[in-house]
Structures are given as C-alpha cells and as structure tokens.
Amino acid sequence: MTAPIIPDFGGTPAAPAAKAPAKKASAKAAAEPVAVAAEAPKRKICFIASKGNLDMAYPALIMANAALGEGIETHIFFTFWGFDLVTERTMDSLKFTMLGNTAMHMPFAKNLPIWSGMGALPGMTTVATKMMKGQLDDLEIPSVREMLEIIVASGGHLWGCKLTFDMNGLAEDDLYEGVEAIISATDFIELSEGAQVIFV
C-alpha cells in the first residue's frame, strides 16, 4: 500500500513521518510516536515595528499572527514610532495620513489618484483614518489592541525598545501589558540570532 497523501505538519514530535518509506498499517502507525522527522532547523521570525501610523501598524501584526499559526517562534520589537502600538495612551488611536502617500485612489474611481497634499487640509487625517478603520472593519480585521491580544495568546513575544522608552519618558505603567520587557538594541540582536528579521 502506498502512503496516503498528507499535508506537511512540520516537525511536531508525534507527526507520523509522511515520507517515511516503510509505513505500516495506518491506524497503529499513526498512534505510535515516530522519531522526529529529520529536523529542518526550527524557524524563527523577528519583526521590527518602527512606524506608528495606523496603516503601518498592521503589516507586522498580521504577518506575526500568520507566523504563529504556522508554529513559528515569533517576536516583535517595537521601536521609535512603532512604540505607539504598545503605548496605552496611543495604541487605540493610531492615525492614517494621506500626506506623503502617493498610492491613494478615489474609492469610487480607482483610476483617479488623490493628490497626497490634500492630506494637509485641516481634518483630513481624521477623515482618512475613519475611512481606513471602516475598510478594516469591513474585512473584519481586528483593532491593533485585539491583534496584539491574539498574538500574545498565540505565544508571540512583544519587546519594547529601551532607547525609545527613555526618549519618550515612559514608565512601565504606560505600556501595553503584553510587552514582556524593555530591551536594548544589543538584547534584540542576541534574541534574533538565527531568526529571519523583518523591518517594518
């Protein structure tokens, strides 16, 4: 009997080796702990979240969440403007500005670019932020706080940058509770050894 086609579930200890040449009768084989499949090195990803605009908060959060779902060890290091994502005072009110963004289009006429300078008009940031939040809601994308909660519940690690923490004159109480510690640049370099590092 040829081995059935089964997805790759990674090197979890109990997974029967899908590609093992000599696979015996299914039920029993499945119940037996099989030697850990020839180990690929365990994947690890570190995101550096350096931006505090609403639109730039999401890339690291969504990818971190996806990585955790794939069983990958995941860390996010919040630095500079990205610190706003884990600062209690700011994390629920991140904003989106059109200023400097040349990739804007009229929602009802996709070919019509919007002049980014319009973002300088009073109230435009509020309007643009509201619109973006509406779009995120339509797609059922959680808020920044809820994304962080999901990431922490999924076993992700959040770290704050010491330099930013000092620069912003913050105290521990100002931080989102999911942040594990405030660490230095050196700490982060050590922590990210062997990881894929993604700067956002």
Add this chain to the structure above:
Amino acid sequence: MPTTRIAERPIDVNDEGFLTNYDQWDEDLGAVLAGYAGIQEMTEEHWAVIRFLRADYPARKETATLRRTATVGGFDMKRLFVLFPGKPAKKMSYIAGLPKPKGCV
C-alpha cells in the same frame, strides 16, 4: 485532483493532501486524520472544535480561521494552540476534512 486511500477508503484530496469532498468525511475518518496530524488522542474538547469547523463551513464555503474559531465558536485561542500544537489552523482544518483557511486573520 488526486485520490488517496485513508482508512481503507478512497478519499479525494488536493495536491497538498487536504480533503476536497465535504461529504467523504465522518468522525471515524477524522480520528484517523488526527493521527496523521500528530494528535494521538482526540478528546471531547478536540471534537468540539472540529464540529464547529464542520458546522461553520457549508454556509461560507470557507474554513474558519483561528480568530473566527475563537470569536464566533467561542473557543479560547490559547487552548487551540495546546489542543492542536504547532500549526493549529492547518491541523484543525485537515482533521475536519476541510480546505486550509484562506483568511489572513
């Protein structure tokens, strides 16, 4: 689409091995699939999650993501990672005989 043999039955799967025919699944098969996904024993708690996924699928034609399982199904996210360790969304959908979830969150 290939057909493979699981638990002495012909089962339609995609190239990756996920089941493609909703009606070929029953709980006996689910238990065998669980073994392939590295779950030694399916407890009632495991089954509750699988039953939610099965019930949620037909109307949406899309497998619930982890978040949907947590928010709509009312399961605790941390528990899902304990029950289906490693790649929970992939394992849950496989055991339930459903496609991999497409949603990003």
